[in-house]
Amino acid sequence: MNLSSLSFIIPSALSLQPSAYFFKTMSAAPVANSEIARLFNEAAILLELSNENVFRVRAYQKAAMIIESLTVNAAELDSEKLTDIPGIGKGVAAHIGEITKNGTFRDLEVLRSKFPPGLMEILKVQGIGAKRARHLYEELGVDSLDKLKALALKGKIRALEGFGAKVEENILAGVQSLKAASPARMLYWPARRLALSLLERLRALGAEKAAYAGSLRRGRETVGDLDLLCAGRPDGTLTAGFSKLPEAAKILSVGPTKAAIILASGIQCDLRVVPPEVYGAALNYFTGSKEHNIVLRELALKKGLTLNEYGLFRLEDKERKRPVAARTEEEIYSALGLEYIAPELREGRGEVELALTGRLPKLVELKDIKGDAHTHTDISDGKDSMSGMLEAARSLGYEWVFLGDHSKSLGVVHGINFKEYLSSRADLLEAAKNFPGLKAGRSIEMEIDKTGRLEFSDGEIKEVDLVVASVHSSMRLGEEEMTARVLSAMANPYMDALAHPSGRQLNKREPYKLNYAAVFKAARHCGTALEINGQPERQDLTDVTARMAKEAGLKLLLSSDAHSAAQLSYMEQAVIVARRAGLTKDDVLNCLSFEDFCRWIRERRARAFKKF
DNA sequence: GCCGTTTTCGGCCCGACTGTTTTCAGTCG
Ligand SMILES: Nc1nc2c(ncn2[C@H]2C[C@H](O)[C@@H](COP(=O)(O)OP(=O)(O)OP(=O)(O)O)O2)c(=O)[nH]1
Ligand SMILES: [Mg+2]
Ligand SMILES: [Mg+2]
Ligand SMILES: [Zn+2]
Numbered sequence: 001m002n003l004s005s006l007s008f009i010i011p012s013a014l015s016l017q018p019s020a021y022f023f024k025t026m027s028a029a030p031v032a033n034s035e036i037a038r039l040f041n042e043a044a045i046l047l048e049l050s051n052e053n054v055f056r057v058r059a060y061q062k063a064a065m066i067i068e069s070l071t072v073n074a075a076e077l078d079s080e081k082l083t084d085i086p087g088i089g090k091g092v093a094a095h096i097g098e099i100t101k102n103g104t105f106r107d108l109e110v111l112r113s114k115f116p117p118g119l120m121e122i123l124k125v126q127g128i129g130a131k132r133a134r135h136l137y138e139e140l141g142v143d144s145l146d147k148l149k150a151l152a153l154k155g156k157i158r159a160l161e162g163f164g165a166k167v168e169e170n171i172l173a174g175v176q177s178l179k180a181a182s183p184a185r186m187l188y189w190p191a192r193r194l195a196l197s198l199l200e201r202l203r204a205l206g207a208e209k210a211a212y213a214g215s216l217r218r219g220r221e222t223v224g225d226l227d228l229l230c231a232g233r234p235d236g237t238l239t240a241g242f243s244k245l246p247e248a249a250k251i252l253s254v255g256p257t258k259a260a261i262i263l264a265s266g267i268q269c270d271l272r273v274v275p276p277e278v279y280g281a282a283l284n285y286f287t288g289s290k291e292h293n294i295v296l297r298e299l300a301l302k303k304g305l306t307l308n309e310y311g312l313f314r315l316e317d318k319e320r321k322r323p324v325a326a327r328t329e330e331e332i333y334s335a336l337g338l339e340y341i342a343p344e345l346r347e348g349r350g351e352v353e354l355a356l357t358g359r360l361p362k363l364v365e366l367k368d369i370k371g372d373a374h375t376h377t378d379i380s381d382g383k384d385s386m387s388g389m390l391e392a393a394r395s396l397g398y399e400w401v402f403l404g405d406h407s408k409s410l411g412v413v414h415g416i417n418f419k420e421y422l423s424s425r426a427d428l429l430e431a432a433k434n435f436p437g438l439k440a441g442r443s444i445e446m447e448i449d450k451t452g453r454l455e456f457s458d459g460e461i462k463e464v465d466l467v468v469a470s471v472h473s474s475m476r477l478g479e480e481e482m483t484a485r486v487l488s489a490m491a492n493p494y495m496d497a498l499a500h501p502s503g504r505q506l507n508k509r510e511p512y513k514l515n516y517a518a519v520f521k522a523a524r525h526c527g528t529a530l531e532i533n534g535q536p537e538r539q540d541l542t543d544v545t546a547r548m549a550k551e552a553g554l555k556l557l558l559s560s561d562a563h564s565a566a567q568l569s570y571m572e573q574a575v576i577v578a579r580r581a582g583l584t585k586d587d588v589l590n591c592l593s594f595e596d597f598c599r600w601i602r603e604r605r606a607r608a609f610k611k612f
Numbered sequence: 613g614c615c616g617t618t619t620t621c622g623g624c625c626c627g628a629c630t631g632t633t634t635t636c637a638g639t640c641g
Contacts, residue, residue, distance in 0.1 A: 055613070059614055060613075062613090088614085090613090091613055132639085162637075162638085165631095166631055167632085227641080252640095253628085255629050256628095260640085260641085270640095285626090285641090286641080288641090290625090293626085307625080308626055308627065310627090
């Protein structure tokens, strides 16, 4: 749609039928970046099966990664803009052009015709890569998991060259656990709990130091496995002890420096053991990402150095005996001429380039957070009383907290009306007297109804200390309608923030269809903040969409959306998302003092009111 | 397939574990 017409659309949306207008002006949604990325990943797999050049395969994988985390729609960029992106050249740009038109590209279709779709499943089996999958298909006609299993049971696989009895056995076990395990990635929050308990186990086994690494340390929203690092003698005792833990349902491999197991829950856990004097180098390697590691290693080579998990070495030091840096991550980055790069930014998306010239953002930290603005009490669907919530907020060291509840509406069971709002606010102010030093406000999580109206009338809503609005009903609207609905809501000058804008619940519910560019543009116009909701299955906005919001000039409101006192700690989850989005203190409203935050609310309402 | 200003050709990160096989390919991190 034409974004420049927005300031014109929103006021009209207040009084008129916004959706009718949008149907006329908005064009069909472009192919999503995630879809383009999926196609390139598929092409990479098929190229690998075709025994293509590994670097060509990597180029496709890299392109997929890049497009996935783009803050603009790749489908809306022309070929020149696309090739400006490092890692995307003429070939990939042309494919994107085709995808935009046809939903696929010719080269991919040719590749697809060469292999049965069932081979994709085979490749997920632990220990089967492209080479073995291809042999199994060409020599035994394996094109499904069931066929693979049947042949393994009959002992047909061991007969193939390069395969043997042991490989056959492993394949059989791999098929079993693939069928048993749930395919979903684990959420960050429970994954961290699990990792911390395993780290305790490793310390008990004699590890001098132990930390989680991998995607968990980078704070990705979900993790594919747990990657644990230990400092200790790599003599095999730690890895052996690890493989014999009661948590280990299956052992994948055990050597002196690394081991891999499958936990009872089906999730894999990798352990790496290195001597304490190279702990930093190993932590750097094991934290990744793979793409970040490659960029660092390429940079090292340009400087006549080489980097691995044992340290940074001069190329002349053939024995790799005397590292230039190895003890700490800080020393590694410094020796490469880089600012220290926070794990959350290590995705190989230009962070090294920024670090070279000292342009990394100074990321917001949990200790910068002065308060929480989206919570629930037992008055609506929360578990704890106002006093309980205040107590927890105080123990977190907050300067302020807004205790909220849902507005009464169809989708919400125990929502409150305006009268109840007023009386409960009086109760809150009374309760807050027992918590000197903690400032409290009463907020409402206001339902945005199907037509984009907020639940409270204009006369009522202006009395509410803080209005955080969101969608909990009619979630399956089309993109145009949903976008129009949210824009209409934002045209209400008392809507201070849009909560969990996508409505997604990881592994449960897909995000609403929403035109983010339009929503962010309108939010900028209305001075509406966007929430980063810290509920572990929401994380909404996400790292990518929160980055888009910042680029659109918006302020972000972090929240725990706590439904109990203990859940106030989900603020930390929101901070991690914010850090991955590259947000600084200045981007985050929670870093304001109570006084400044209240002024922000007053002033944004006054400005918005003048516009309409 | 992408990239580069010493290169438009010839590189492209680097290492551990397993199994099958007499020297290493395949898979994975
Ligand atoms: N240098 C290098 N490091 C790698 C490579 N593959 C993995 N690593 C490092 C960086 C990764 O973050 C780390 C852990 O590997 P994982 O496969 O578990 O990936 P990661 O944890 O990043 O993502 P995940 O959520 O597990 O899918 O090992 C590689 O090919 N080269
Ligand atoms: Mg991992
Ligand atoms: Mg791993
Ligand atoms: Zn909600």
